[in-house]
Amino acid sequence: MMSATENSAVNLPHPESEALAQRWMQRLERAKDQWSIWHKRMAHNQDLVAGFDVTQDPASSEFCRLRANLIFSTIAAILPNIYARDPEISVTSRYPQQRLSLFCHTLQTVINRALLDANLKDRAKDAVSSAMTCYFGIVKVMYQREAQSDPMMAGHLHDSETHSSQLTPLHQDMHDPVAGIDQEAQQGESAQLIASLKTHEDISHAEGLVIDLVSADHLLIDPDIKEFCNLYQAGWMAQRIPMNRQEAQARYGVDLRGATPYNQPFDQATASRDRRLASCTPTLDEDQQICVIEVWDRRTDRVYTLVEGCPFFVREPWTPPRVGARWYPFFILPFSTVVGKLIGPCLVDLTEKLQNEHNDTRDKFAAHRHANRPHWIVSTDTAPETIQRHTQATLGEIVLVQSNGLPIQQVIQPGQNIPIHPADYDTSPIRQDWEQVTGLQDASRSMIAQAKTATEAALMDKALTGRVSEFLDKLKGWLQQIAQYVAQMLLQELTPQQVQRYMGPPIMSTRIIEGRSIVEEQPSYDWPELSKAQVFDMVQVRIRAGTSGAPDTLEKQKAWMELLPKIVPLIEQLMQLRAKGEEAAPLEALLRIIVKVFDENEDVDVETLIPKMAPPPKPEGPVENGLGMGMSAA
Secondary structure (H helix, E strand, O other), X not given: OOOHHHHHOOOOOXXXXXXXXXXXXXXXXXXHHHHHHHHHHHHHHHHHHHOEOOOOOOOOHHHEOOOOOHHHHHHHHHHHHHOOOOOOEEEEEOOOOOOOHHHHXXXXXXXXXXXXXXXXXXXXXXXXXXXXHHOEEEEEEEEEOOOOOOOOOOOOOOOHHHHHOOHHHHHHHHOOOOOOOHHHHHHHHHHXXXXXXXXXXXXXXXXXXXXXXXXXXXXXXXXXXXOHHHHHHOOEEEEEEEEEHHHHHHHHOOOOOOOOEOOOOOOHHHOOOOXXXXXXXXXOOOOOEEEXXXXXXXXXXXXXXXXXXXXXXXXXXXXXXXXXXXXXXXXXXXXXXXXXXXXXXXXXXXXXXXXXXXXXXXXXXXXXXXXXXXXXXXXOOOOHHHHHHHHOOOOOOOOOOOOOOOOHHHHEEEOOOOOOOHHHHOOHHHHHHHHHHHOOOHHHHOOOOOOOOHHHHHHHHHHHHHHHHHHHHHHHHHHHHHHHHXXXXXXXXXXXXXXXXXXXXXXXXXXXXXXXXXEEEEOOOOOOOOOHHHHHHHEEEEEOOOOOOOOOHHHHHHHHHHHHHHHHHHHHHHHHHHHHOOOOHHHHHHHHHHHHXXXXXXXXXXXXXXXXXXXXXXXXXXOOOOOOOOOOOO
């Protein structure tokens, strides 16, 4: 008897085999073979950082197999220094003479709001952790218009379309004559979805920016790429997406009974452990997992959608209508790069042996102390009753020992412990190696193993800053690529009405002219009707330095205390020169230089500190040249 899912698939079309789809399957198999060793290593690193032994009783101490999970604690200590908050996006004009300030402010506000709504912070923090654990952190950035026709996104916007798309397979199963006792359950689930649809009637369609975290072992890259610097020149990239077979059939409307059950890309010895989005053992029920593959082919600007085991496209190849200039929606953050190699060592690779050595040393020291339990040595001639009475003696009790005329010291005496040599269990060399590899000193991990002078601590803090700054520089470039890509998409996607929802209604101001109040309307945004190439050429999107790390309030206060005495007199001089109508450009340049030197994180917008000249009053009648209001010379 067929299952409900298999029977519902009978009425779905089963496409014929396609030569192009088969060729892509061969390319994907070649890529899987090349990446399999790294995918296995990623799975190992994830297990090592988690530190769990799922073969043990969860209630036992052996379930957490590591005495000290130093790698996890190091990642937890580095993460706030790398990414603690959303970065501040700054949009500036490349041509200062152009009046684009309002447009730059509009685009800057829209980008920051869109990234906030897309939950960039959580995705980026997970990507940073993934880079330290699995070599790469990967996010996928897309603009969702229709959940069912856009590229595959796990974190799609939640709307009524999402609910209604799940009704189709449920209704198929409800009318399945062989569904048996599952029919009642299907009816109940369908009723709940219909009730939810009624609740979401006012949210018929959600639209906006979506950012997905892509597991590092779910992205396949063209094997012809050998260096990370050439990564985005790859001919293609493919995302492997584990999906419920019933959901895939409902989404694509094709029979997928021939699909290969999804298995993890590592050996079966570790396949028993639980993994996100996957079922490691093939099953025949409705929750069986298959692997959908979305291939982005840069050479043809086409996106192909396949399912492992099916020699046809489950969706017609299509071209993304509005994407950024770099085309690929995947943004890959490496922990380290090595010249001539696509993959460099991650934090787990650098510290695994040191952690093993540290835990081995501490385990042996604990075993040594356990072996040195207090004990007694007695003569073989001593009666068992005497030994028992001696071991059960209470405080202040007089114990009678039968010594047979021998001195008591020869009958019973404390046993000697095995000497402990501190040098054998000293972990100081391991800590020193750890600090050299990670740049993270004891104080940064909220502990002081060995007192350090203020000079030593300052030098180590400087080394930590340098080490973290290298990774932070990669993160800044990665975030800037995302921001630029988002800006390019939003400029293509958003209408003026949508932009107004971000910027608010027009600004109303009142002016008094000849005793009359005149209300003037000033636009709150500028969204020009220009070609995208023109707009991209006029503005540049930047990440303000240091805005994603943990805020250092004391450092900012110190910088401001040093900056204010220098800029206040300059601003006063500028105001005096402007009032007299004299040249003030040299002082403006000096003010910009001072702010740039003291404000390394670019928190201050220097343009707001420069006094502006008051606009000349508008003429109320004919002017000397004979031109009236609203007229201009030819």
